[in-house]
Amino acid sequence: xxxxxxxxxxxxxxxxxxxxxxxxxxxxxPELSVAQxxxxxxxxxxxxxxxxSLYDPDLAAxxxxxxxxxxxxxVFLIRAxxxxxxxxxxxxxxxxAKMTLDRRISATFKDLPGGQVLGPTFDYTHxxxxxxxxxxxxxxxxxxxxxxxxxxxxxxxxxxxASFLNRDGLIEEAAASDATPIDLTRAPxxxxxxxxxxxxxxxxxxxxxxxxxxxxxxxxxxxxxAFVGELRIGRVAVEVDIPELGFAVEIGEVExxxxxxxxxxxxxxxxxxxxxxxxxxxxxxxERKAIAMSLVDRSLRWNELGEDNTGAPAQDEEFVLYxxxxxxxTGFLEHIKLPHYVDFQAELELVRRLxxxxxxxxxxxx
Amino acid sequence: xTAASLTGGFTAAPQQSAQAFRAILEAMARPGTIHLVAGAxxxxxxxxxxxxxxxxxxxxxxxxxxxxxxxxxxxxxxxAFHIGAPLVAAGAADFALGTWDALxxxxxxxxGTPDYPDRSATLIVEVDRLAAHGACLTGPGIxxxxxxxxxxxxxxxxxxxxxxxxFDCLFTCGARFAGxxxxxxxxxx
Amino acid sequence: MTEPLTKDRQTWMSVxxxxxxxxxxxxxxxxxxxxxxxxxxxxxxxxxxxxxGTGEAFNLGEMTVTRASVQLSTGPVGHAWVQGRDKAHATRxxxxxxxxxxxxxxxxxxxxxxxLAKEAAVATATRATRAATTKVDFFTLxxxxxx
Numbered sequence: 001x002x003x004x005x006x007x008x009x010x011x012x013x014x015x016x017x018x019x020x021x022x023x024x025x026x027x028x029x030p031e032l033s034v035a036q037x038x039x040x041x042x043x044x045x046x047x048x049x050x051x052x053s054l055y056d057p058d059l060a061a062x063x064x065x066x067x068x069x070x071x072x073x074x075v076f077l078i079r080a081x082x083x084x085x086x087x088x089x090x091x092x093x094x095x096x097a098k099m100t101l102d103r104r105i106s107a108t109f110k111d112l113p114g115g116q117v118l119g120p121t122f123d124y125t126h127x128x129x130x131x132x133x134x135x136x137x138x139x140x141x142x143x144x145x146x147x148x149x150x151x152x153x154x155x156x157x158x159x160x161x162a163s164f165l166n167r168d169g170l171i172e173e174a175a176a177s178d179a180t181p182i183d184l185t186r187a188p189x190x191x192x193x194x195x196x197x198x199x200x201x202x203x204x205x206x207x208x209x210x211x212x213x214x215x216x217x218x219x220x221x222x223x224x225x226a227f228v229g230e231l232r233i234g235r236v237a238v239e240v241d242i243p244e245l246g247f248a249v250e251i252g253e254v255e256x257x258x259x260x261x262x263x264x265x266x267x268x269x270x271x272x273x274x275x276x277x278x279x280x281x282x283x284x285x286x287e288r289k290a291i292a293m294s295l296v297d298r299s300l301r302w303n304e305l306g307e308d309n310t311g312a313p314a315q316d317e318e319f320v321l322y323x324x325x326x327x328x329x330t331g332f333l334e335h336i337k338l339p340h341y342v343d344f345q346a347e348l349e350l351v352r353r354l355x356x357x358x359x360x361x362x363x364x365x366x
Numbered sequence: 367x368t369a370a371s372l373t374g375g376f377t378a379a380p381q382q383s384a385q386a387f388r389a390i391l392e393a394m395a396r397p398g399t400i401h402l403v404a405g406a407x408x409x410x411x412x413x414x415x416x417x418x419x420x421x422x423x424x425x426x427x428x429x430x431x432x433x434x435x436x437x438x439x440x441x442x443x444x445x446a447f448h449i450g451a452p453l454v455a456a457g458a459a460d461f462a463l464g465t466w467d468a469l470x471x472x473x474x475x476x477x478g479t480p481d482y483p484d485r486s487a488t489l490i491v492e493v494d495r496l497a498a499h500g501a502c503l504t505g506p507g508i509x510x511x512x513x514x515x516x517x518x519x520x521x522x523x524x525x526x527x528x529x530x531x532x533f534d535c536l537f538t539c540g541a542r543f544a545g546x547x548x549x550x551x552x553x554x555x
Numbered sequence: 556m557t558e559p560l561t562k563d564r565q566t567w568m569s570v571x572x573x574x575x576x577x578x579x580x581x582x583x584x585x586x587x588x589x590x591x592x593x594x595x596x597x598x599x600x601x602x603x604x605x606x607x608g609t610g611e612a613f614n615l616g617e618m619t620v621t622r623a624s625v626q627l628s629t630g631p632v633g634h635a636w637v638q639g640r641d642k643a644h645a646t647r648x649x650x651x652x653x654x655x656x657x658x659x660x661x662x663x664x665x666x667x668x669x670x671l672a673k674e675a676a677v678a679t680a681t682r683a684t685r686a687a688t689t690k691v692d693f694f695t696l697x698x699x700x701x702x
Binding site: 375377447448 | 592593594596624626632
């Protein structure tokens with residue numbers, strides 16, 4: 001069947017023009033600048049960078065503006081832009097022990113070396129709407145005293161909590177390896193996936209999906225008894241080997257959130273009783289996502305730790321990895337709104353024929 | 367790294383690489399046709415066409431094998447600056463560069479897998495002479511027959527027999543080059 | 556001209572890469588005569604992390620990067636790889652890298668690299684101090700059974 005369309009292009013042009021006007025909204029209200037979104041909608045920017053898998057706050061802010069605040073649409077724009085960039089190289093693995101910390105807490109050790117640093121957190125707010133923000137007043141500035149700044153020593157590395165348990169052999173070790181991990185953006189996902197590949201999929205996965213999967217493990221679908229061993233947020237240098245120089249240079253910094261869970265483990269046929277670990281690392285201040293990622297990471301490790309597969313969704317690598325990407329999901333979900341006239345025509349014919357046959361059989365029976 | 371290895375790349379990369387890519391596509395789509403490229407001046411012994419092909423096709427994510435005389439300090443440095451491709455042994459290469467003799471045995475190169483026939487090597491073969499007569503080529507992209515001066519025919523017949531697996535070749539000579547994909551049937555006349 | 560120590564060059568290239576583009580432009584408003592060996596090019600670098608902070612490497616995601624290479628008309632060559640998509644930033648960083656390999660290194664170092672390094676250190680210290688004000692101390696009180 002051939003379907004002719006008239007006026008489609010004009011209708012699309014007009015739809016785009018209207019979309020642009022709707023994006024702008026009431027012209028009596030000042031327009032948002034990209035810098036305003038970058039600075040004041042920073043957690044939205046972080047989410048778009050993490051799921052778009054491209055660290056660039058300006059671009060993420062632009063994408064949010066263009067997408068009218070639809071974060072998945074913004075992630076889509078970033079993913080599309082990303083594909084136009086030549087891959088200039090790969091960084092050396094970032095050293096999160098050398099992170100300059102904004103926040104660092106542990107739910108398992110109260111007096112850990114380096115201390116518990118709350119940072120700019122929502123945790124102790126009362127979740128009451130602050131109508132003062134509606135009045136558009138500037139919050140007071142409270143810079144730390146100059147003397148304290150002079151004595152600060154931010155370059156001191158802060159060791160990970162897991163290293164304390166490690167000394168007693170109470171927690172599994174994470175042995176360093178410089179094997180080149182498979183890159184999900186360059187090679188199709190093949191199962192079974194290595195832990196490195198699973199982590200790449202999870203860190204760019206949809207926050208809502210990863211959160212729900214993590215929550216399901218807490219409610220009993222593949223229980224892993226997780227505590228937050230350590231959660232840290234801060235900035236870490238990115239170092240790249242420069243081919244023309246023959247040495248590595250720190251070319252910038254990224255903000256990341258890192259979460260390591262400590263999980264009770266009674267031992268299995270292959271492993272002794274000890275604590276095991278789940279790991280989350282996400283671009284930006286993205287605490288909920290990093291915790292959720294570490295729970296799902298731990299849950300997907302049932303096989304390598306010799307645990308039982310209870311059939312829980314969060315233990316099913318194929319289920320989790322093939323459904324966590326919101327751009328893949330959106331693409332397939334939304335394609336069903338595109339013209340399917342021929343498919344539907346065929347189904348219509350089929351249903352009509354089945355009804356005719358059923359009617360004929362009924363009449364014959366009578 | 368000497369200043370010489372820092373020159374000789376594309377001066378207007380977006381346009382030059384797009385034009386070169388189009389020429390390579392055309393050469394692969396119409397096996398045996400000879401094309402002309404420009405825009406690179408790589409260090410010897412690399413030809414202009416081999417330099418253009420590397421600048422256009424290879425990057426830091428495509429392992430490259432340098433064979434024979436092409437594997438020298440000047441070429442390595444030039445590739446490090448302009449392309450950044452990791453240099454590897456024949457069996458791990460996405461691209462390989464050298465004379466036909468230097469690339470032997472060509473059976474070392476990757477030919478892909480039944481699931482991913484694209485995971486195979488492309489050989490950039492430097493030749494002293496490139497002309498539209500010699501071996502007889504037939505197959506996809508060739509209306510009747512086409513002719514190309516090939517270094518031999520046995521290896522290409524063996525390569526064709528593995529289809530859809532196999533390696534692909536670009537023959538480069540000065541600023542001219544021609545393509546020979548794995549799908550082409552080659553006969554000595 | 557003496558060959559600079561790699562370590563020093565790593566440091567100044569890193570300071571230049573992390574500088575705010577606007578601030579670098581203030582400190583180096585006029586560019587010395589130069590030509591591009593590599594015109595500024597925007598691309599991406601894949602950032603890797605390690606499982607558990609110390610283990611096997613994995614791909615975290617990409618970041619935008621701009622690189623450039625210049626040659627001053629007096630001969631020295633400079634390179635830059637800087638975070639973001641600012642071509643003027645990469646150009647200036649490469650020019651300063653080249654200047655740092657000439658007789659002008661002491662003045663360039665003092666007027667540009669040292670200034671940027673100090674400002675970056677103050678900014679980091681200010682943020683670290685702010686973080687330190689949110690630090691919580693726990694005191695475990697002596698319990699009866701401990702003697």
